[in-house]
Amino acid sequence: MKKKTISVSVIIAAMLFLFVPPLMAAEFPDIGPLPERKAPNPKAVELGKALFFDARLSGDASLSCATCHNSEMGFTTRDSLSEAYPGSKHWRNAPTLLNVVYKGKTYGWDGRLDDLDDMLRDMITDSMNMNMDMQLMQERLKQDPKIVNLTKEGYGDKNMGTSQKGEMTHYVARNAIIQFLETLVSKNVPFDKGNLSAKAKEGMALFKGKAGCIQCHNGPYFSDGKPHNTGVPENPDVFKDPQRHFTYVAYMMFMGVDNRMSWRRDVGYYTISKDMKDIGKFITPTLRELKYTAPYMHNGIFKGLDEVIEFYNKGGGEDRPGLKDAGIKPLGLSASEKEALREFILSLSGDPITIPMPKGVKVEYQPLPNWKGVKN
Ligand code: HEC
Ligand code: HEC
Structure with a gap:
């Protein structure tokens, strides 16, 4: 009788472990408002x-x-x-x-x-x-x-x-x-001010839970500062245009990457580590101010947030086995959940910060003959 009780509780515990979604937020540095910084001179x-x-x-x-x-x-x-x-x-x-x-x-x-x-x-x-x-x-x-x-x-x-x-x-x-x-810091961000709509709050719960975004986009800057492979597709324009391709090859040469003429992809963090497991890894970018910064990803392959959310919903892109981050899986988000996630991401953007071109900087400059592009 006693034995049976134990095995039942073990089964219940195992079921809880398997079926209750992991509380991801607790494992990663929490997202939060940007801390104050010392005012610059x-x-x-x-x-x-x-x-x-x-x-x-x-x-x-x-x-x-x-x-x-x-x-x-x-x-x-x-x-x-x-x-x-x-x-x-x-x-x-x-x-x-x-x-x-x-x-x-x-x-x-x-x-x-x-x-x-x-x-x-x-x-x-x-x-x-x-x-x-x-x-x-x-x-x-x-x-x-x-x-x-x-x-x-x-x-x-x-x-x-x-x-x-x-x-x-x-x-x-x-x-x-x-x-x-130091002055290019977000202002009036709804998330920082704790001013989220109900939909954005739902998006935040998904971000920290079911959608798992917090695994990499965490802390006040919404980035763990680490390289990950999410399977972002290559931008074919890099390899179609010999001038562009060569600029990339020259960079790989400068960084000491082998077989640089053979690569038809941006190898990302591999350029730095030279470790094959790091091919296609890029540093997690911030998710702040995305309202103003489309297109997205290291090669601007996605034109809008909907495309990015769809990409994650499908479980990221394709890559050779073992290269993609284990945290990138199909999410099964409904249309309304995708909308909530989008609303949350947009709540991380504040007022636009535009700086008018200061007067006189170029005007005082005397260009040498034949220097292109200087408009006085
Ligand atoms: C395994 C780590 C990881 C997870 C999980 C993750 N991301 Fe990302 N995210 C990245 C990396 C790395 C990039 C840059 C990839 C690249 O450029 O190739 C990125 C890029 C982005 C971008 C583009 C930002 C820009 O400025 O170009 C958005 C938007 C984004 N992620 C949103 C999300 C959302 C929403 C989720 C949850 C559904 C999520 N991410 C989950 C690592 C992750
Ligand atoms: C010709 C275009 C171009 C010019 C000019 C340029 N940048 Fe950049 N900047 C880029 C690109 C492209 C990257 C990304 C490089 C990469 O990841 O390999 C970048 C990256 C950066 C980064 C790193 C950002 C991050 O999130 O990691 C900083 C900071 C930066 N630039 C500041 C400047 C400053 C300051 C100047 C002027 C002194 C400048 N850039 C001039 C194109 C440019």
Whole structure:
């Protein structure tokens, strides 16, 4: 009799274990409002903002940060694949810079750098981005009295790692841009204010439970900062266009990837780890401000949120066995559940943040003869 009771309770426990959906939220860092950050130095922000819009930061003065990270489009562009330096074509989507100061680690879709200053250095010096030499940039900027004044005002009373206080150096230039990025933080986000509609609340429950999004999109930034393979399809435009393909091959060469002429896919985190199990992994992006940042994914393959939700509902994309993350499974969401999830994701977007182009930055610049793209 006693034995029987035990086995019945064991069966009941086993049934509970099998049939009660796992309480995922408890296992992962919870989502929540963005914590306050220390206010940046307003004078440094002014300098950083001027530099952000300044095409002199690129080798041939044809591109500024704002060309690819446009404030009117959530600090990205509507292109699936990003702009690139003349002569190259990019093979990845330009990510948003909204809230990027919260990222804290693993910058770039493949997570190749873990420091924001290093990421900015790469943006400026990489041949496919701005193709600029740091010393040359520094000297160019020193020629502009407006920049010189802003530097004195922003960095005059502090020694920001430079030997001469208040003097423009490439370090100061990057630091000022980072101070400007500190101001690109979401405002009036319904989720942060605890102001969710009933439908969005239902979406949040799905996000943390049945849909399992919280496994990777967690913490206040909605990202675990880690690489995962979700089976996002390749963007065929990368391989159809020899110029684009070659920009990618050149990047793989720079990163020391073997057999780079054979790959017909973006290998993602494998570029960094060189471990075959990491093929097709990309760093989990934030889900904040998605209202402004379509198209989505590392290659801009999905035009809208509905496509993304459908993708997850089907259990992600296809990949070779063992490569896809075990957390990506068919979800069986009803039409109304998909709508709720979408409403929740949209509740993570706040007021639009647009920064008018500062006046006079380019105008004071005297282009050398034959420099393309400078509009004075
Ligand atoms: C020619 C287009 C282009 C220009 C110009 C450009 N970027 Fe980017 N940016 C990109 C692309 C594309 C990526 C993604 C790269 C990758 O993942 O391989 C990126 C990534 C970044 C990231 C990492 C974001 C993240 O979530 O990991 C930061 C930060 C950034 N850019 C800032 C800047 C700043 C600041 C400037 C100006 C100094 C700048 N970018 C200029 C296209 C550009
Ligand atoms: C196993 C980890 C994982 C899970 C689970 C997951 N995601 Fe993602 N998510 C990612 C990664 C990694 C990317 C980037 C993939 C790429 O670009 O190839 C991404 C990208 C996205 C994007 C595109 C964002 C942008 O800026 O391009 C959206 C939207 C998104 N996920 C929503 C969701 C939703 C909704 C769920 C739940 C149904 C979910 N994710 C579950 C890891 C995950």
